Amino acid sequence: MTEAEGAPLRVLSYNIHSRRDDTAALAAVVREAAPDVVIVQEAPRRFRWRQKSATLAASFGLVVAAGGLPALGNLLLTSLRVRVLATRCQRYPLTPGRHMRGAAYAECRVGGARFLLAGSHLSTDPAERPGQAAAFKRELAAADLPVVVGADLNEGPGGAAWRTVADGLTDAAAAGCADRHTYPCVSPRARIDGLFVDPRITVVAFDVVDTPLTRRASDHFPLLADLRLPVAG
Template sequence: MTGSSGVPLRVLSYNIHGQRDDRAALVAVIRDAAPDVVIVQEGPRRFRWRRKSAALAESVNLVVAGGGLPALGNLLLTSLRVRVLATRCQRFPLTPGRHLRGAAYADCVVAGGARFTLAGSHLSTDPAERPAQAAVLKRELGAATTPLVVGADLNEGPDGPAWSTVAHGLTDAAVAADRAERLTYSCADPRSRIDALFVDPRITVVDYDVVDTPQTRRASDHFPVLVDLLLPVAG
């Protein structure tokens, strides 16, 4: 969509598979995208996670805004265009025998004066567990006081209950750009759109892409979602 005024923001939402694939390709993908913010799923969350997070950010000319181990691998990276005012991390209730999941949040202002809330999450692979996690995430998103930009690996498609919970009241960037047919997983056998970028309805979606290149196919098992937005400036 075009034709609206606002402050531009380029967002990359990316499940980087724990950096277990071609790291040089991963770095090249993020650099080539030239994002203002990166919402990372499956980022560093174990031994020396702070150092690993900082090394990833430095390699792509960004800084760590928040997340990491306290958010269970959800990591927020920002460029110098974006000033981070506050951050918080969330862990979803643990289901016995399952992996912990969570989310990261940052209250931000971008050069040009637009404030927004950045959020990233990664829901369970268990369909019985996801709806409750989505409800917890949605409650936290509902407390935001500035326009939301939410990137998530939901581990289910748009017809799923957890997806519907998170998406309610927000704009699905893929739908807004008429590109909902673009699949995000897996790079080896694209068959699902389980990675989403949702925004406040006051935010204009200018462009949306699922970046499918030889590099992205080597960098992770998910394709990155790259979105250009226009953020409203409060009067």
């Protein structure tokens, strides 16, 4: 790496429970974290979703990069420090009678570093999750950029879908936080939210943010990581 061992990036991955909880607390949590990018699950995806997504981003002091309805509630937000180069959305094959799921992607640049930001929210149905994880992983594996991935996987690290997504990537929680549960806030008992990065990316710090505010803001705790991205020579 150059430029003082890489470009810094602060990432927040957060299932916001469709804003059903304390929205003032939610905004305060994100603003206090001061992230460069936020990977959101359960973002606006229905009527007036564009306006609602923009309002959500503004409450965080950020802007919308990608996602929303086309990604079925997965939303990528960025600060003005991050330049968004290209975006795309993905919808997983629909199982009749189930909720549709998808993913959002944004090719980004910070300083001299380029990376792919990706977010997804897998099914609560254990029969559906492995296929969705495989579809998500194919997109990640095809990327020619280092990836930063946030997802609500609806299962823990022992599950097949989790292993599929995590394969070949660094679990940002592995160093010191692998035993920290992310759900539900009222009685945490499971780690179903993950943040994964390309091995070329350095995880400087990671936290599952458990505070009085986060317990009011959503039913999931947010994941917060400080990263160092590789800079092209």
